[in-house]
Amino acid sequence: MAGTILLSFLLFLCSVSSDAGEEAESSRDSTDAGLLSLIMNMSAGDARLWAKPIEHINLDRILELKQTGLITFHEADWYSVIDDE
Amino acid sequence: MMSNSVQCVLCPHLCTLAPGERGRCGVRLNVDGELVSLVYGRPVAANIDPVEKKPLFHFMPGIDVFSIATAGCNLRCEFCQNWEISQAVPEDVTPYDMSPEAVIENALAYNCQAIAYTYTEPVVFFEYTRDCARLARAAGIKNILVTAGYINPGPLSELAEYMDAANVDLKSITDTYYRNICGGTLRPVLDTITSLKDSGVWVEVTNLIVPTLNDEPDEIDSLARWVLDNTGEDTPLHFSRFFPMYRLTDLPPTAIDTLQGARERAKDMGLHYVYVGNAVTSEGLITRCPECGEILIARQGYTIRENNILNGNCGNCSTPIAGVWDEMEE
Numbered sequence: 001m002a003g004t005i006l007l008s009f010l011l012f013l014c015s016v017s018s019d020a021g022e023e024a025e026s027s028r029d030s031t032d033a034g035l036l037s038l039i040m041n042m043s044a045g046d047a048r049l050w051a052k053p054i055e056h057i058n059l060d061r062i063l064e065l066k067q068t069g070l071i072t073f074h075e076a077d078w079y080s081v082i083d084d085e
Numbered sequence: 086m087m088s089n090s091v092q093c094v095l096c097p098h099l100c101t102l103a104p105g106e107r108g109r110c111g112v113r114l115n116v117d118g119e120l121v122s123l124v125y126g127r128p129v130a131a132n133i134d135p136v137e138k139k140p141l142f143h144f145m146p147g148i149d150v151f152s153i154a155t156a157g158c159n160l161r162c163e164f165c166q167n168w169e170i171s172q173a174v175p176e177d178v179t180p181y182d183m184s185p186e187a188v189i190e191n192a193l194a195y196n197c198q199a200i201a202y203t204y205t206e207p208v209v210f211f212e213y214t215r216d217c218a219r220l221a222r223a224a225g226i227k228n229i230l231v232t233a234g235y236i237n238p239g240p241l242s243e244l245a246e247y248m249d250a251a252n253v254d255l256k257s258i259t260d261t262y263y264r265n266i267c268g269g270t271l272r273p274v275l276d277t278i279t280s281l282k283d284s285g286v287w288v289e290v291t292n293l294i295v296p297t298l299n300d301e302p303d304e305i306d307s308l309a310r311w312v313l314d315n316t317g318e319d320t321p322l323h324f325s326r327f328f329p330m331y332r333l334t335d336l337p338p339t340a341i342d343t344l345q346g347a348r349e350r351a352k353d354m355g356l357h358y359v360y361v362g363n364a365v366t367s368e369g370l371i372t373r374c375p376e377c378g379e380i381l382i383a384r385q386g387y388t389i390r391e392n393n394i395l396n397g398n399c400g401n402c403s404t405p406i407a408g409v410w411d412e413m414e415e
Contacts, residue, residue, distance in 0.1 A: 051268040052109040074125030082090040
């Protein structure tokens with residue numbers, strides 16, 4: 001719900017920005033592009049805003065723990081590699 | 086061009102992970118385009134419990150169960166009773182080093198007739214659960230899955246092949262509750278329950294009743310109705326008492342009247358076996374024959390005080406009683 005409201009607000013900002021009339025074209029384009037990018041990023045993650053976040057981890061620390069045996073790097077099943085093309 | 090990103094399809098979150106990112110479960114990490122489990126063979130809990138503690142009331146009553154869990158969970162329930170390990174990441178806890186072979190050896194050494202994958206969420210230690218279960222099956226040991234059921238159909242089917250019994254936590258019958266309180270969604274959980282049942286796994290369902298959040302009689306009745314309509318009158322339903330925990334320390338424990346009322350209405354609706362857990366009530370731990378009403382199993386806490394089931398039938402009127410009562414019956 002919060003994500004939807006924020007998204008709506010950003011879309012509103014975009015429309016206000018687009019209607020702003022005589023402001024410098026390059027500045028407006030830059031603002032629009034920034035907002036659009038933010039919206040695109042939000043939309044991509046929006047489906048799971050209510051869930052726990054995906055985390056980027058400190059790989060060095062994880063590798064240290066792997067060396068001590070406290071964690072494993074056991075090959076997981078049930079995943080696919082994403083082909084960008 | 087490959088970005089080395091991966092998508093985990095184990096659970097309905099379907100986490101897309103760039104290298105160095107781990108999923109919402111906290112235990113599955115993308116290392117240069119390969120997804121790895123950080124907790125395989127590293128349980129943080131290993132105990133011997135009575136099967137009644139799972140809770141399973143219709144599966145080999147009185148047996149000891151070797152019970153294991155690793156860190157991690159794909160949900161984030163605000164009432165979690167095991168949050169210290171379920172909401173922990175592997176680097177914050179100290180695990181045992183216990184290979185699947187060692188799990189089986191321990192179960193045999195302690196005369197446990199079953200192994201339970203429990204406490205946190207066995208879905209997130211999927212490979213460890215499956216490999217232990219495969220070895221256990223070969224060794225003649227039963228397998229028990231205690232789960233929130235937030236898993237995709239493919240992996241579930243792979244696990245179900247080795248499972249003998251499951252207790253699935255149905256936290257609510259509303260999707261809103263799942264999203265707001267648990268960080269998940271309802272539909273996959275319902276699908277898990279019916280799928281396990283269809284796979285021939287003995288299934289019992291638990292519902293934790295949390296004051297003000299899911300304790301409205303209409304909501305409880307809808308949940309019981311779903312269990313009845315989709316799994317049948319013989320599926321045991323356990324209403325469990327909430328105690329203030331984790332992020333819900335400002336709520337009171339569930340009122341006994343609420344639990345008793347839920348049980349009575351679910352029985353009136355047509356469910357044969359409805360229990361009350363985490364609370365002392367007069368009938369909440371008793372199994373009665375649905376035909377003659379005589380006491381079949383009386384429990385005190387997790388201890389069996391009386392068992393009048395003979396060869397899977399009521400000792401009084403010989404009505405067959407749903408469940409798995411001993412190895413000879415299978």
